[in-house]
Amino acid sequence: MTVNVGIIGATGAVGQRLIQLLDPHPDFAIEALTASGSSAGKTYREAAKWRIDAPVPDAVADTEVGETAPEAVPDDIDLVFSSLPSSVGEVVEPALCEAGYVVSSNSSNHRRADDVPLTIPEVNPDHLDLIEVQRDERGWDGALLKNPNCSTITMVPPLAALDDLAGVERVEVATLQAVSGAGYSGVSSTEIIDNAIPYIGREEGKMETETRKLLGTFDGAAVHWHEADISASCNRIPTIDGHLENVWADTAADVSPDEAGAAMTDYPSLDLPSSPDQLIEVFDEPDRPQPRLDRNLGEGMTVSVGGIQETTGGVQFNTLAHNTLRGAAGASVLNGELLLENGYL
Amino acid sequence: MTVNVGIIGATGAVGQRLIQLLDPHPDFAIEALTASGSSAGKTYREAAKWRIDAPVPDAVADTEVGETAPEAVPDDIDLVFSSLPSSVGEVVEPALCEAGYVVSSNSSNHRRADDVPLTIPEVNPDHLDLIEVQRDERGWDGALLKNPNCSTITMVPPLAALDDLAGVERVEVATLQAVSGAGYSGVSSTEIIDNAIPYIGREEGKMETETRKLLGTFDGAAVHWHEADISASCNRIPTIDGHLENVWADTAADVSPDEAGAAMTDYPSLDLPSSPDQLIEVFDEPDRPQPRLDRNLGEGMTVSVGGIQETTGGVQFNTLAHNTLRGAAGASVLNGELLLENGYL
Amino acid sequence: MTVNVGIIGATGAVGQRLIQLLDPHPDFAIEALTASGSSAGKTYREAAKWRIDAPVPDAVADTEVGETAPEAVPDDIDLVFSSLPSSVGEVVEPALCEAGYVVSSNSSNHRRADDVPLTIPEVNPDHLDLIEVQRDERGWDGALLKNPNCSTITMVPPLAALDDLAGVERVEVATLQAVSGAGYSGVSSTEIIDNAIPYIGREEGKMETETRKLLGTFDGAAVHWHEADISASCNRIPTIDGHLENVWADTAADVSPDEAGAAMTDYPSLDLPSSPDQLIEVFDEPDRPQPRLDRNLGEGMTVSVGGIQETTGGVQFNTLAHNTLRGAAGASVLNGELLLENGYL
C-alpha cells in the first residue's frame, strides 16, 4: 500500500532533497507540492532553482506547485513533509494538524513544545507516542512530529551510545558547518570564501536544548529532559554539504576510547527503508571523517565518528553527518517511516 | 645602530613573511639568506616561489641564497631568524648557537627543552633570562630563543588575561586553521576544497604543552609549567591565512563575560616596533572575529576575540590571529626585538 | 580647495569601496551618504554590513544615512558618486543632474546613451567634453559621467595599447570573474563553492558595446564607436576580488608579443591622485597575473597583463584588474578627479 504524501516548502534546499529521497521511495508517493506565493502556479521545474547534481525527477518536473497554506493540501494526502521557514511553519503546521493531517516536519518551530515529539528513529523511537498526549491536549486528528536541527543530529547518535555506556554529564561541541545548512541563499559567497564565521544565530541554543530532549526519557505522559550540561560553539565554513563537529564529553563512569568506539559501532540501526545498515561508522584513521569524503556514507544517512581520545573527564571525538540528508530531509523521511510502522498513517 | 640579521629557511611560507617584515624594519637589516640545497646559488627571486600579494622587496630580490648550514652564516651577523623544518632546525640551530650566534626561531624543535625560553613578548618576557641558564648549561656564546606554534599563539594572550583575572584551570579548544600554516605545499587543493580535515599531526600536543610553558612561572632557574588541563582538537579548513579558535576555559574564580572582555582589552602591549597598539581586540558583534576580515588587524599582530559567553565552569570565547604574521614570522621578529631591548645582541 | 562629495548607494559592495577610497582622499570630503529606505536614519556603521578587511573609517562611522532620492543630497555637495542598482540609477541620476549636481556614476544605466560620456581617464579622457553636448541637449546644469563595467575595464587598457599599435579588428574574451562583482548578496555560496557559472546576465553585452564606445573617437559632437567585432563569454568563479580574462585580439597589422608587451608597458598613466604610476604591468612569468597575488598592484588601480603569445590573427594575452577598485569604485573616483581637473566642478 502506497502512502500519498505532500511536501510543503518544496523548492528550498531541504525541499529539493525531500524530492530526491521521496521520488524513488518504496512506500511514499509524492502527490502535492507547495511553496511560497511567488512559485505558486508554476511547474516544479520552473519554480525550483534545482541545485542537486542529478536531474529533477520526471515525476515531479511538471507538477504544478501550490501556495503553501492548509487548503492547498488535497484531502487524499496521508502524510505531509514540511520544510518551511519556522515563522511560516509556526502557523501552517498546527492548522494542518487541526485539519487532520499527519505532519513530519523539519522546521524549527514547536521542537521544544512539551507535547510535540522530537525524534531520531534509531535513538528515541519511543518518544513517538507523545502524539497520544498531543492529540488529547490539542484535540487534533492529525499529528505533528519533529526531527531535530542538522547540527544536533550529527552529534546525538554517538552521544546516545556513550550515554548508554557511561552516562554523559557535560558536553562541549564546536561545529564546522556546511553552507547548505543555511538554505540556498543563506550564506553569500562574499561572506564565506577564504573565511569562517564563528556564529550561527540560535543554532547554539538548538543544539543545547534539542540534545537534552532527544536523550531524555518518556514516561508515557511527558519527556524528561536529560540533565547533561551542553555548550555549543557553531561555525560556518566553506563546505557545501556535511557538518563536522569536535565533541568533548565528560562521563559519569570511566570509559576508554576503545570502549567508546565499540559502543558506537554496535549502536543498533533500524529496519526502516531509509535507515542505514550501519548507523555509526567509526574510523580508525585519525584524519577521518571528512565532509567531502564521508558525507555520503550509507547514502548520506550514516553518522561517521573518528579521532576518539581519552580526556581528563571522558572522551573527545569528531563526528560528521550529511546535513541535508541525515540532518534534514532524510531525518523527516525517516520520521515518516516511523509513523507508518507505528500505525499513525 | 642597525643589527645585521640572517634568515635561514628563507624561501618557505614563513621565510617569505620574515622577508616582508624585516625589509622595512627600523633596527634589523637583512644580510644573509639560506635555504635548502636546491635553492643554493640562486638569487632569492629565483629560489623563492613568492606567494605574498606584494612584490619581492628589491633589497633581497637579487641576493644570492646560501645553503642552510652553520658555515653559510657570515660572521658579521648579529641575529639569525630561523624557520626550518624541525628535523633540520634540530641540528643546525644548536650548531649556530655553539658558534656564537643568537637565534630567534620559529621551528618546533627545542620548544619544550628545560633551558630554552619560549616567549610571546607581551605575555612572558621575563622567561627570556632563561638564556642565562642555557648558556651556563650548554657553554654557548650564542643563544636560542623560541616562539610558539601558530595555533598556540592565537589563544595564549586571551588565556593569559583570563588567568590573571580568575585562574584558568581547564581549557578545551577547537581550531579552524588556515592552509598557509602547513607551508606552501603542506595541504593539497584536492584535500581541502569543499572539505575540512579534523586532524593536524602533532599540533594538538603542541598546543597543550606550549600553552602550559608560556603561562608558567620562571623563578630565575627554571620555568614551572602552568597546571591547567588543556585539550585541543585541530582542524584544517579552506582559508588562506588566519587561525580561528573556539575556546572553553574553566576558571577558579567566577568571571562574567564583561569582566573577561575588559581584562583582555586592558591586557598591555609593549613598545617593541612590531607589537601592536592593541594586543587583544575584543569585538561586541557575535559573528566576529572572522579570518578574512580580521586577520590583518594591527598589521597582522593583533589577536582578536569575540563571542564571550558564560558557561557552567567559566567562559567560552573565540579568538583569531594571523598565523604567519602574529603566529610565526611576526612572533620571531618580536622575539628578536625583545632580545635587542634586553641587551642580548 | 576641498570638494564636498556625496555617495548615493553607500552601503553596497561598491559603496563601501567608495568610502574606503574617499575617506583619505586629498581633494574630496565625504559629506553625505544615502542608501535604500531600510538603511535610512541609521548610522553608517549600523546600515552597512561592512565587508572590507579594515575598520569602517571613523569619519563616516556615525554619519546618518539618508534615503536615496534627489532631495536627500544637500545643496553644498559639489560631486555625487553613484553606485545604485541600474533601475534606481535610471531615475535618480537624471533627477540629480537636472537639479544641478555633477554625478560620477558606476551604475550601468545610461552607459550607452549618445550624450553620456563613458570614460577610463587614462584611455579616452577627451570623451569627457561630451558633457557639453549633454548639457545642450538636456538643459542640465549638472552632468552625468559614467565609468564602464568592471569586466570591460579589465581588458580595455591593454586593447587600447594594442589598437594604437596595430589596429584591433576582432576580440574574443573569456572572463573568470570574482563574486564581489555581483554585490554582497549576488552570488550564493551554495552556487559557487566547488563550481563555476558560465553565464552572467547582460555582462557579455556590456563588454561588447562598452568596449567599442570607449575605443571610439569623439569629434566634438558625438562618439563614433570602434568597429571591432567583440565576442565575450563571462564566467563566475570562486574568487573574492579580481577579474581575470583571456583575450584573443586579431589585429590589422602584424604584431609580435614583444611589441605588444612594450606598447602596453609604455601606455601612459595620468597624474590624477588615483591613477597608478604604471597603468599596465606586463609580467614575463607565464602563470601571472593571478587574482589573489596581483589584484592589489598599484593599490588596486594597475591592470596586469601576462602570457602574451602570437596567434594566427594577432595576439593572445591574459589581463587582470581589481573589480571593485579599478573596475568600479576606483573608476568612479578617477572620473571624479578627471571632472575636477577639467573644471567641471
Next chain:
Amino acid sequence: MTVNVGIIGATGAVGQRLIQLLDPHPDFAIEALTASGSSAGKTYREAAKWRIDAPVPDAVADTEVGETAPEAVPDDIDLVFSSLPSSVGEVVEPALCEAGYVVSSNSSNHRRADDVPLTIPEVNPDHLDLIEVQRDERGWDGALLKNPNCSTITMVPPLAALDDLAGVERVEVATLQAVSGAGYSGVSSTEIIDNAIPYIGREEGKMETETRKLLGTFDGAAVHWHEADISASCNRIPTIDGHLENVWADTAADVSPDEAGAAMTDYPSLDLPSSPDQLIEVFDEPDRPQPRLDRNLGEGMTVSVGGIQETTGGVQFNTLAHNTLRGAAGASVLNGELLLENGYL
C-alpha cells in the same frame, strides 16, 4: 569471458578512478596493480591515499601493489591500463608492448606519434586500426592505444559534431580546469584558494595538437590531421572535478545555434559498456553546464554543452566533462572496451 586487466600507476588520482570503474566492470577483472617504488609491497589500501568519496573496493583493498616495471605484470594479464607520469610511461609502455601486452594508456607520452592511435571511441573509432601499422613498424605483439588529455576530450565531441555539420576552421578555447586534473599533489591549496592560475604547462599545446589528430582522417596507413587552427588558453580554478570550457568555433558553412545544438544532441553514442546513453547533452538554460551540477551526468561519461550562440564566424558555446572520468580513467576504460570489441584482446 572475462578479460584479466592490470593497472600500472594505480595509486594516483586517475589510478583510483580506474579502480572505481573497473571493480564493477562486466568484462574486465583487476588482477594486478603497480605503483612507484615507495608503494611496492604494501596492500593497495596502505599504498593509496584514497580520495574518492566511496570506500576502497573490497576486491582490491588487500591486493599487494607491485613496483611499476614490465616484469611486474603477470603473464595472464590481457590488457594493461596505464596512468603513469609521462616520463615513466615513455619507457615502461613500449617495453610492455614489446613483451606482448596490449596497453590502454592515459599518459601523455606517445600521443602524437604517427603510429599510435589516439581515440575517443564515439568520435574516431576507425583510428584504432592504426595498431596494424604500429605492429608492422615496431614489431610488437602487443599494442599501444592512447586517449587524449582531459581538456581535449571535453571539447572534441561537440567540435566533431560541428565539424560534420559545417566544417570547423578556427577554434579559440578558454578552459576553467579542476584541480584533480593535476593529480593529488599537483596544485597546492595555498596556490588556488581565492585564486585562478592562467597557465597550465604544456596543456595548451596538447589541446591544439591532439584535437587536430582526433578530428583527422585515417586512410589505413596514416592519420591526416585536421587543418583547423586551434588556440587554447588554459586556466586552473578552485573546483575539485569537472573541466568547463568556453569555445569559439569558426565554421566553413553558416550554422545557426539551433542547428549546432541539434547536431550535438544527435551525435551518436556507442553500445560499449562505459559509453553513456547520451554522448552530448545540450542545455537550454544559459547558465549550464556547471561543474558541480553537471559533471556526473551519464555517470561522468556525458559531455555537457550550453550557451550556444551565433558569432560573426560561426558559434560560441560552453562545454563540460568530468576530467577524471570522461577525461581520463573513463576514457581509458572505454578504449579498452573498444579494443575488446574489435578483437585486439
